[in-house]
Amino acid sequence: MSSRTPKRQRTGGLPSFGAPSDADAPSAQYNNPSSFASSTRNLATSTTPTLATLCARVFASEFIRLRADEEIWSRISAQLKILPDVLIPKIFAMLQTSCPTYLAHEVIVTHFLRGPSIILHKDLPGVKQRTISDIARFNPGVRELQLINFDDIPDRIFATLIRNLRNLRTLVLRGCAKVGAETMRAVAETSRDLVTLNLNYTSVTPASLAAVVRSCLNLEVLKLAGIQNWTDATISNFYTALPEGFQLPALHTLKLRQTALSDAALSPVLHLCPSLRRLDLSFTLVRRPPQLLAESRIPPLEKLSLTSTVTSPADLVAVVNLLPELRTLALGALGASRGSRASIANTSAMTINDDALHALTMVLEQSVHIENINLVGNAKLGSTSRADGALSEFIAAVGRRCKKLNLAGIHSLRSSDLVGLVPTEASGVSPLETLILNNTGIDDEAGLYLAACPHLRTLAVAGTKMTSEGLFQVIDSCPKLENLDLTSCRGIRVVDRRRFFEVWEEARS
Numbered sequence: 001m002s003s004r005t006p007k008r009q010r011t012g013g014l015p016s017f018g019a020p021s022d023a024d025a026p027s028a029q030y031n032n033p034s035s036f037a038s039s040t041r042n043l044a045t046s047t048t049p050t051l052a053t054l055c056a057r058v059f060a061s062e063f064i065r066l067r068a069d070e071e072i073w074s075r076i077s078a079q080l081k082i083l084p085d086v087l088i089p090k091i092f093a094m095l096q097t098s099c100p101t102y103l104a105h106e107v108i109v110t111h112f113l114r115g116p117s118i119i120l121h122k123d124l125p126g127v128k129q130r131t132i133s134d135i136a137r138f139n140p141g142v143r144e145l146q147l148i149n150f151d152d153i154p155d156r157i158f159a160t161l162i163r164n165l166r167n168l169r170t171l172v173l174r175g176c177a178k179v180g181a182e183t184m185r186a187v188a189e190t191s192r193d194l195v196t197l198n199l200n201y202t203s204v205t206p207a208s209l210a211a212v213v214r215s216c217l218n219l220e221v222l223k224l225a226g227i228q229n230w231t232d233a234t235i236s237n238f239y240t241a242l243p244e245g246f247q248l249p250a251l252h253t254l255k256l257r258q259t260a261l262s263d264a265a266l267s268p269v270l271h272l273c274p275s276l277r278r279l280d281l282s283f284t285l286v287r288r289p290p291q292l293l294a295e296s297r298i299p300p301l302e303k304l305s306l307t308s309t310v311t312s313p314a315d316l317v318a319v320v321n322l323l324p325e326l327r328t329l330a331l332g333a334l335g336a337s338r339g340s341r342a343s344i345a346n347t348s349a350m351t352i353n354d355d356a357l358h359a360l361t362m363v364l365e366q367s368v369h370i371e372n373i374n375l376v377g378n379a380k381l382g383s384t385s386r387a388d389g390a391l392s393e394f395i396a397a398v399g400r401r402c403k404k405l406n407l408a409g410i411h412s413l414r415s416s417d418l419v420g421l422v423p424t425e426a427s428g429v430s431p432l433e434t435l436i437l438n439n440t441g442i443d444d445e446a447g448l449y450l451a452a453c454p455h456l457r458t459l460a461v462a463g464t465k466m467t468s469e470g471l472f473q474v475i476d477s478c479p480k481l482e483n484l485d486l487t488s489c490r491g492i493r494v495v496d497r498r499r500f501f502e503v504w505e506e507a508r509s
Helices: 051-068 070-081 085-098 105-112 129-133 155-163 181-190 206-215 236-240 263-271 289-296 313-321 341-345 354-364 390-397 415-421 446-450 468-477 500-508
Strands: 038-040 117-121 144-148 170-172 196-198 221-223 253-255 278-280 303-305 328-330 372-374 404-406 434-436 458-460 483-485
Touching (some): 051 070, 051 085, 070 105, 085 105, 105 129, 155 181, 181 206, 206 236, 263 289, 289 313, 354 390, 415 446, 446 468, 468 500
Parallel strands (some): 117 144, 144 170, 170 196, 196 221, 278 303, 303 328, 328 372, 434 458, 458 483
16 A cells, blocks of 8 residues: 555535534534545453343344244244343344344334333334334333434324323433424423433424423433524523523533524523533524623533634633633634534634634643543634644643544644654653544654554544554554544545554554
């Protein structure tokens, strides 16, 4: 395989915002590569799987053969019916991965609508509207229910189902676009012990949610991302439906990502959450986070997401100063107008530059708990030509201390900026486990510095100049590495990108 430096990859825009595993915000993704090329390998575990887990794996791998033999399947069916309920969700999850097209509606309702949790995705071919309706008949005591991306099922179907489920603690209806007022009335009537509620990308109105929060005082997690009807004008109906002095004392996680809410509307919401610890305001109209948090009097957050907001550099430093317990900080594409393509493509719209990053680095150096930082898409960063520029300083002082670091879409990032990853007597070995460097200016020189991070598990270098020469030394030195994103890496043959760990093994032999 050639190790010559390829021509610069032309990406035509920014990479997806947020961590690669964040599938929760499809409209927050931009210019995803047309052919995703991720190479993975299964590493030996340090613990021995239980006998039940081993048996479940064998069953999942042999399911198609067993299902094809009527006599054998008759015996298997009888045995499935006497399995403990707690094992059913694990087996069902394995089957969804190994042979989803063989899980017909009849098989699902007969054998797999049991256990403490039920998780169904629209992309599972055997799941129909009647499958969802049958949940209450086969498992009325289910405690965790996740129904994901059923955007064509009407509100009344979900409402009828939930009215017959009285033990729910977790309810996820993410991407069920027609979920609305009728379902919310059902939740308020029958799910008073609810702890987690995910309504991302539904049609729930602020007014219809008010009845739910009044009834579900034990709520700890509430997710409302991507609901278009949550605006400053409509949220007033939420407040007026609540009694004076009402609060959600147990709520510690609130997600309002991709809603059209400004500071004026957000302030009363935060007043309801005296125990809040994790807050996502990405892609909203928030402008003054320090003032907002100070007025709400919530305790110091451990997670704050402000991606694609117009937060100023000064306010950014001020808000981090208010959060001594901070562990996760997401600051992608600051200055972009709620993620609009025109704004993101306009580099001048970005508000965080090298001077701002320098000031932020000084504050984060004092943050002893920080472990996850996302700076994706801040295209002004790295504009200085000094060897000790802001990016290099940030990585050496803060980035190397994180477990997760996302620097994708920072086109001026160079391999030399990663030198701070190399351990010194004072710094020790970096704990980095996930490092995202997609669409940056790194090349094979980066391999030397990445190889100094032995705890790496996930490395994304899509659209960079890295070749097998640089990546081989990373794999040689990082025994825990199991995920490599090599999409659009021109220095790697297309046929090798999905099997790069095998290519490395072949090169060693």
